Amino acid sequence: MKPPSIKDIAKTLGTSIGTIDRALHGRSDINPATRAKVLKKAEEMGYRPNIAARSLKLNRRLRIGVYFPREIASFFNPLRSGVRAAVSAFGGIQVELVLRTFPRLGQGDVELFAADIEEKFDGILVAPGNPDHIGPTLKEVSRRGIAVVCVASDAPHSERLASIAVDAYVSGAIAAELFSRSIQKDGRVATITGDLTTLDHAEKLRGFAANLAVFAPHLSLLPAIESHEKPNLAYRQAAALLSHKPYPLGIYISTANSLPVLRAVQEKGLLGEVQLITTDLFPELVQFIESGRILATLYQRPFRQGRTALELLLRYLLDGVKPEPRTRLAPHIVLRSNLSLFAAGISEA
Amino acid sequence: MKPPSIKDIAKTLGTSIGTIDRALHGRSDINPATRAKVLKKAEEMGYRPNIAARSLKLNRRLRIGVYFPREIASFFNPLRSGVRAAVSAFGGIQVELVLRTFPRLGQGDVELFAADIEEKFDGILVAPGNPDHIGPTLKEVSRRGIAVVCVASDAPHSERLASIAVDAYVSGAIAAELFSRSIQKDGRVATITGDLTTLDHAEKLRGFAANLAVFAPHLSLLPAIESHEKPNLAYRQAAALLSHKPYPLGIYISTANSLPVLRAVQEKGLLGEVQLITTDLFPELVQFIESGRILATLYQRPFRQGRTALELLLRYLLDGVKPEPRTRLAPHIVLRSNLSLFAAGISEA
């Protein structure tokens, strides 16, 4: 059976489709009695609007600005792929993505927004670094009526519509719980992060520290090391950390920028000695996990983050559905035993 | 700028839209020269077909049969929710879901298909039990031209279009790796499953056994126990398992039907003594994980399984995109530290 259209309702009521439309959309200039009658009949006939017809008629198109850093590519490239995937899965509407790239998280982002001040976007996705720096800009953008969605980290108090990220606090907590199970000896553990002004990084540290105290009272925590996402700096800091005994028993690297640290550990001959938990997944990491020299990596699912972020944004722009202010994804805990399920997907990114 | 339509192409070429349509779709009755000219111009103008217009005109509707068991409800209800979510996210097309329910996995399914033999479905989703029993039926359905997608388990050699499930082998492997980290003493571990004729259950056991041998040579594996998804049977078997020493040091429960086993462990006063790894997540399990009496649960993400399965099926039916024959999702490893991210979602199911 064919589902009923407004025409069918109009016919059975002996009225015109214009009236049906006015009733269904609560427009003005309609007799309340007619309105009620129409609504009742529509309900009765089980009327569902035809989305295809509506979007054909309205024929809206959306311009979305996407502001992500270039580095770290193994994370932000699949994030972009996820955004594109969401666009093509979204049938019926014309979405124009305008991709903007700045050097690294929290660096050059404000300037890029300043240059784009005249752009007429319907919404933007942004990976925010230091909320204190980019917050005012995002607030300004929001005030212009552009919907802002934060991805990968958050900028609260910036009037952004929503934020999508892995739950950073829980990520840190997982690292602590895994260490508590895998390190039996008393000793110290270290953490290397990107930048503590980035909310995501600060939260990971908070979760790690708090849960280490609970789950592993035998482990004490060294002061956090900030690599500022610079490979050379990360390498030197890690080398310094490992240059005098007692070595830390474990290192939690809470940014995807882990290779320089791994190199330092390797050069000191401590692979397998020091328990390592890393963040995210990229081809170079695979062999370390396969061979058991990395205990686990916390995969932040960049593809899904991008996809979810754009889905929320589009649903808001098209249907007016307000998203949850904070969507917190669960990181995947990637071990040796389940690595194969993730390793296949990461090259496509 | 407005994206070009076939009308625009027709205008610039001084031809009619009928010709454009013939060229773009490689239909017969068109001069190859005209065809080439049109394709070139379309490419040049950056033509993209308007999905909304197409689906309005074609106005197809699809009937999808959904064959899932009633038990275990904590798994199959969210699976159904995921299917429904995929339908409503799919704009533009009328999808009619016909939900069919049989008592439990592998029980009453064949009969239900037999009763529905005259149904005109475009595609079906099915949770297959024993492939030997349901396989021929699915083959018959496929031969009738109905696209069959298996969910939660698989029925190979049944000519089904695709299957979506958690990677069962890897699930077992994860359980083995977690035991290898958490059980230091030498001893025996047990596994309780549903039904080894169900491929998913057999694969979990295979992954568990194979990886236990590799990761934890100090642990030997007791013969697998099949509960056939019957709570009372599961309880009695678990009680018997725990009634004489030495107790197993760990039990891997590879079906969602874990509560009877937990009750048996509790009554023997062995909670906290015996390491437990369960499958899936439901409200009653939360307190056990929170308190550390369950080491981990392997969450099979039923909602996403349902959603993904229907998405693949619709994309095939509408756009002819052949899905991967096997989609293997990664189970989420739910520990105490990340439980909060999952516990929130499971009541909605």
Place this chain on the structure above:
DNA sequence: TTGAAAGCGGTACCAA
């Protein structure tokens, strides 16, 4: 307050 009709961008059919 209501009715009538145009038109969004395709597809499909009939006529030329």
Place this chain on the structure above:
DNA sequence: TTGGTACCGCTTTCAA
């Protein structure tokens, strides 16, 4: 082999 046109269901405008 090509052109012309009706129509899918909805929104919107203009007329009554």
